[in-house]
Amino acid sequence: MAIFQSSAAEITIFRSSVGRKIIMAVTGVMLMAFVCVHLLGNSTVFFGAGAINAYAEHLHSLGPLVWVFRLAMLGLFAVHIIFGIQLTLENSAATPEKNVQIKRLRTGFAAQTMIVSGLVLLAFVVYHLLHFTVQVPGMGVYEFNEATHMTNVFIMVASGFKQVFTVLLYVVGMIFLALHLSHGFQSFFQTLGLNNDRSLPLFGAISKVFGVVILFGYISIPLLIIFGLVK
Amino acid sequence: MKLTLHVWRQNGPDEEGRLETYDAPAVSPDQSFLEMLDDINEVLVTEGKDTIAFDHDCREGICGMCSQVIDGVPHGGMDRTTVCQLHMRVFNDGDEVFIEPWKAKAFPIVKDLVVDRGALDTIIQAGGYTSCHTGGVADGNALPIGNPTAEYAMDAAECIGCGACVASCPNSSAMLFTGAKVAQLAVLPQGEVEAKRRVNMMLEAGKELGLGNCTNHYECQASCPKGVDVKFIAKLNREYIKALL
Numbered sequence: 342m343a344i345f346q347s348s349a350a351e352i353t354i355f356r357s358s359v360g361r362k363i364i365m366a367v368t369g370v371m372l373m374a375f376v377c378v379h380l381l382g383n384s385t386v387f388f389g390a391g392a393i394n395a396y397a398e399h400l401h402s403l404g405p406l407v408w409v410f411r412l413a414m415l416g417l418f419a420v421h422i423i424f425g426i427q428l429t430l431e432n433s434a435a436t437p438e439k440n441v442q443i444k445r446l447r448t449g450f451a452a453q454t455m456i457v458s459g460l461v462l463l464a465f466v467v468y469h470l471l472h473f474t475v476q477v478p479g480m481g482v483y484e485f486n487e488a489t490h491m492t493n494v495f496i497m498v499a500s501g502f503k504q505v506f507t508v509l510l511y512v513v514g515m516i517f518l519a520l521h522l523s524h525g526f527q528s529f530f531q532t533l534g535l536n537n538d539r540s541l542p543l544f545g546a547i548s549k550v551f552g553v554v555i556l557f558g559y560i561s562i563p564l565l566i567i568f569g570l571v572k
Numbered sequence: 573m574k575l576t577l578h579v580w581r582q583n584g585p586d587e588e589g590r591l592e593t594y595d596a597p598a599v600s601p602d603q604s605f606l607e608m609l610d611d612i613n614e615v616l617v618t619e620g621k622d623t624i625a626f627d628h629d630c631r632e633g634i635c636g637m638c639s640q641v642i643d644g645v646p647h648g649g650m651d652r653t654t655v656c657q658l659h660m661r662v663f664n665d666g667d668e669v670f671i672e673p674w675k676a677k678a679f680p681i682v683k684d685l686v687v688d689r690g691a692l693d694t695i696i697q698a699g700g701y702t703s704c705h706t707g708g709v710a711d712g713n714a715l716p717i718g719n720p721t722a723e724y725a726m727d728a729a730e731c732i733g734c735g736a737c738v739a740s741c742p743n744s745s746a747m748l749f750t751g752a753k754v755a756q757l758a759v760l761p762q763g764e765v766e767a768k769r770r771v772n773m774m775l776e777a778g779k780e781l782g783l784g785n786c787t788n789h790y791e792c793q794a795s796c797p798k799g800v801d802v803k804f805i806a807k808l809n810r811e812y813i814k815a816l817l
């Protein structure tokens with residue numbers, strides 16, 4: 342039997358199993374909040390070129406605040422990913438040999454593939470940033486507007502989503518996002534202990550609905566554009 | 573009825589294990605799962621072969637010794653049923669049954685289906701007790717504890733320490749076991765005193781023992797023979813946050 346030796350002083354939130362779980366939950370919920378706000382911002386595209394360009398200009402006019410926000414997002418993302426990978430590695434090390442027969446009774450596909458959906462999302466975010474934020478020449482149509490000192494966002498988005506392959510990439514990316522969030526949302530409540538035995542199934546159901554809403558919210562943009570319903 | 577059993581055989585912790593096939597030609601539906609294995613072992617004894625080692629003690633679902641993964645589920649997946657209380661009537665003639673041990677890094681295999689669950693004792697030793705002096709034997713009702721609180725603590729105390737939560741967890745996490753003890757003691761006046769130290773020390777013990785981290789699969793509750801609820805893990809998390817602040 343192992344002899345237990347750690348002193349309380351060595352135990353920190355960054356080491357503790359539950360501590361890191363809470364870090365995952367808190368960074369996760371902030372990222373989810375961003376996903377919601379980003380979707381609301383994006384939906385200005387449905388009101389035409391004027392609306393989304395005005396929204397983009399408004400964000401642009403915030404100046405250095407944009408960079409503060411971007412750095413904060415980068416920090417949240419990095420923490421969520423690093424701890425996510427670390428915990429996953431520890432978890433697979435805790436079960437070096439698996440049973441020949443394994444039958445799961447309650448967990449689901451989304452919960453069992455968090456690391457996969459998470460890493461796919463990381464790749465997707467890199468692609469998405471290169472496409473719409475960094476605006477790598479050749480990846481899209483970037484028309485510079487002299488008056489606003491900005492790229493015409495509507496043209497950039499609308500031309501991008503006229504290509505089947507690009508639309509496909511975005512749809513697949515959003516399916517992984519929906520999977521990730523459908524487990525993550527309810528997990529947040531359990532991890533922070535904000536639920537009880539009666540509300541747990543309810544949060545589980547809301548979580549799935551949340552995933553679906555985010556999925557359809559986001560994919561409606563490329564789909565409506567490629568089918569010519571947004572002009 | 574006739575069954576074909578595929579049983580995990582392994583001579584020791586560092587030996588190579590494998591599934592071996594046994595015929596169970598005359599299984600009575602009234603037998604318990606362990607009685608069925610006793611029959612197989614009796615035949616093995618008469619044949620001069622090595623019997624299948626498995627853990628058991630009370631055979632009435634209260635001690636937590638029996639521990640077998642049956643067809644991929646710890647305790648066989650019958651609601652609130654230990655292996656010893658699982659009866660053969662739930663199987664059908666001709667079934668192939670897979671019998672395997674708990675598998676986790678923290679539970680090394682001793683032999684065949686027997687694993688060393690000392691890790692759970694170590695977690696309890698790290699803080700699953702109260703050490704405050706309470707004086708002489710007090711009058712039965714001197715310490716008023718409300719009925720809902722008493723019931724809550726009793727629900728948590730239903731854990732028999734079998735380790736099915738670890739065995740069923742995709743991450744081999746012992747959070748249900750740990751959470752049940754933390755929650756049981758945290759709500760009672762005797763346990764509240766050391767709640768902060770307890771949660772930290774018990775979690776740290778789990779980490780040092782190589783048990784995994786909970787990612788909210790809730791498989792533990794589904795396979796728990798006592799139906800211990802994952803609300804106790806949420807309570808553990810709350811207790812951790814309280815200790816942190």
Ligand code: FES
Pocket residue numbers: 627628629630631632633634635636637638654655656657
């Ligand atoms: S042998 Fe005691 S609980 Fe099964």
